[in-house]
Structures are given as C-alpha cells and as structure tokens.
Amino acid sequence: MFRHHSSGFLCSHRIATMAILLATFLLACSTVEAQVNERTKKVLADRAKITAEGFWIYNDLPAAFEQARRNGKPILVVLRCLPCEECVKLDDEVVDHDPVIRPLLEQFVCVRVVSTNGLDLSLFQFDTDQSFAVFMLRDEHTIYGRFGTRSHRTDWLGDVSMLGFAEALRGALELHQTWPTEKSALISKIGTPPQYARPELLPSLQQRNEYSSKLNYSGDVVKSCIHCHQIGDAIRDEFRSASEPIPEKILYPYPHPKSIGLILDPTTRGTIREVLKASPAENAGLQNGDQILRMQGQLILSTADIQWVLHNASPQDTAIQVLIEREQTEQTIDLVLPEGWRQNDDISWRVSTWGLRRMASGGMRLDPLSDEDRAALQFDPGPAAMKVKSVGQYGPHAAAKKAGFQVGDIVTEIDGRTDLRSETDLLEYGVTQLKPGDKVTVTVFRDGEKRTLLLPMQK
Secondary structure (H helix, E strand, C coil): CHHHHHHHHHHHHHHHHHHHHHHHHHHHHHHHHHHHHHHHHHHHHHHHHHHHHCCCEECCHHHHHHHHHHHCCCEEEEEECCCCCCCHHHHHHHHCCCCCHHHHHCCCEEEEECCCCCCCCCCCCCCCCCCEEEEEECCCCCEEEEECCCCCCCCCCCCCCHHHHHHHHHHHHHHHHCHHHHHHHHHHHCCCCCCCCCHHHCHHHHCCCCCCCCCCCCCCCCCCCCCHHHHHHHHHHHHHHCCCCCCHHHHCCCCCHHHHCEEECCCCCCEEEEECCCCHHHHHCCCCCCEEEEECCEECCCHHHHHHHHHCCCCCCCEEEEEEEECCEEEEEEEECCCCHHHHCCCCCCCCHHHHHHHHCCCEEEEECCHHHHHHHCCCCCCCCEEEEEECCCHHHHHHHHCCCCCCCEEEEECCECCCCCHHHHHHHHHHCCCCCCEEEEEEEECCEEEEEEEECCC
C-alpha cells in the first residue's frame, strides 16, 4: 500500500511539475509574441505617421536623390533604427516642428531610412553601433558632413544637442553653396569601398533567408529588418570564424574624441570644451575654446566628422593635422597619435560587446573591483581584479556558466595575465590573441577561496 501510494504521489508530482513547466513555456511564448507584435505595430505606425505628414521621404533613397536632382537641394539622410527607444528623444525633436530646426530642414530633401537592407555601404559608412546617424550630401554623392554620436548606451546629452544639429545643418548648406571651391576637400569624406557593397551580402547575413534588399511589409516586417549593429557583428564574425584576429580598427570603430583627450561642446560644430590632462590633445598644445575647423584637411561640421577622421587614421598615421581657430587666428597643429591610442576608447556601451562576450568571456559581464570591495575582501589596491557582474544563461553565452563561473566571482588572472584590468581588456585579448577552441585558465576567488577554471574561447 505504501509503495503504491508513493508511486501515485510521484506521478502526480511529475504531472504537476510538467504542468508548471508547460505554463511557464506558454507564458514565455506569449510574452515574446506580444513583444514581436508590439514592435511590428511601432514600425507600421511610424511608417503611417511619416508618410501621412508628407515632409520626409520614407525609406526610399532613390526617390530622395531623384528629387534633389530636380530641385537642386542638398539631401539629409537620417538612419534611424526602429523601434529603438534610446535615441527617440532627439529623433522626435528632429521630426517635430522645431522653430530653429524646421526652417533648416526645409532647405533639404529629407529622407528617413529605418533599416539597412539594400544600403550602399560604399557611400553610407558609419558607426554601426549607433542607432541614429545623419548624412548631409549632394545628389551626386558628395558628403558634406555627418551628425550623431554617443559615448554611452543611453546617454546622448554630452555628445549631441539640437543647437549642435542646427550648426551642422547650417554648415552643410554653406558647403552646398560653395561646393565647387571645396570639392577636393570633400572627396576624403567617402572612404575606401568595403568588401561587401550591401549588408545582405555579408556571409553571415546572406545565410538568413529572411533578409533581402528590402523590408518585407507584406510579411514579417520586423524579422526582415537588418539592423545597423548587425553589419558590424557580421564583419567581426567573419574574422572570428576564420580564426583571424579582429583588427584594432574594427574592434575600436569610430573612436570618441575622448580617446585623444578632447571633450567637445555639443552645441557647436567643433569647439573644444575641455582638454584632458596628459592626453595626446594636451601634448599637442590644443586648448579649451579652440574651434576645430579641419582635421586631415576635412571640414568639420560636428563630432561625428571628427570621429570619421579618427576612424580612418591608418596605423602609419603617427600624427593628424588639426586646423583650429584661436582668438580669431587660424593655426595648424600636429596631433601625435601614440601607439595603441584607440584602446583609450570605451567600447563597453556598444551593442557589439554582446557578440564579443560570446567570443571571449563565455557570456560573462565583468566590472573592475571597486575600492570598497577591495577593502572588504582585503585585496591589495594594485593587482588587477574584476568582479563577475552577470553570467549568460543560454546558448553560447552560457559557456562561462557551464564552465563553473558564478556571479560574484573575483577574476584575478587570465591565461597567466595579471594586467587585464577591465572587461574591454579581456575582450580585446580574447579576440586578438586567442582563437576559437582555445581553453584559457582563469583564477577566481569565491568565498575567500582560490579556484582555477577553464574558460572556452568561441566563434
């Protein structure tokens, strides 16, 4: 009797457990479906709203270029991924009837691009981790300037402003009027053609049947959209799949001016607000209040233009020329780029870091150990130490979890290295010095005890 009762109890228990798991699964599915439906609604609502207003050409670059050829206006292209909430504030202000911006916009042919499907990557070269990028150009593809940057995932205020956008628009309109005299200086605002002309031709994206040169409005429009960050992801994946180091330029794209010691006033075209101590900018003699007119001969309309110059600096460029105006006098300054200067840039905010974590940290997120934690754990202030902030739970991002890493672990040594002081240091080491399939010895402290774990490197 007892055995029969136990068996029935276990059976009932299994049924109840399965019911709970099924309910959880169905709830998760319904939540995902609701999120997908919400995204679809946002995309369709955005299309209906912009089309109904009639001011912006919606997702049709050929139509914009054709209109510009007819009316002689410059073109304003806004690349705006949807439905991104991080840059919605600035974008809403742009498309609203701002009393300063609107009269300037009316002097352009304005086109809103909401996906990168079919985008000409020879012409539109930009920081693919941004979800808001602006191009100002002529109908025959001469680029006057760029606008849009950030140095944090959600915070734009220190990098862009409506006043700064207005200044960039005015600068582009001025260049449109004087184009023949500046034609040669504008040539370098278009870079070397990439290996793949359009996003959907990149190998890892070409394998996806849902991607083509256009959005699929008659089917799953959200699923058919190639997002900006996927371009950069696909480029990095190609190097990693071939077990090749990811080049520094691709790992640290479009360096923020902070990487050379410059804090710019976001309300102007290129006025220096602050020069960081012991930086390349300070060593070159740049000062607060200097206005950057040109870099490497390129006219500067915004911080994004400066980032374009920095991004395209080659390893052979030991210095870049900066034309400034100081106290109403122009002068040229040579700004020396020290070895490894790109590594001063912060890449932790970037969407691309998600893919890099899969490759080099097994899905972990790490933060440098704070002074308070060092004191509490009686760690010396000098040696490198990072605290595991989170551990991925699914797929390739669960590799660290499967290897035994836990939230709260203190990482002190990686592959015999004690100088990897930040997550960025670890990611860079993993994708430049190590290959997929390598297993790296990692020393961690947990509950006061020293442990050794093996961290797998992945594609």
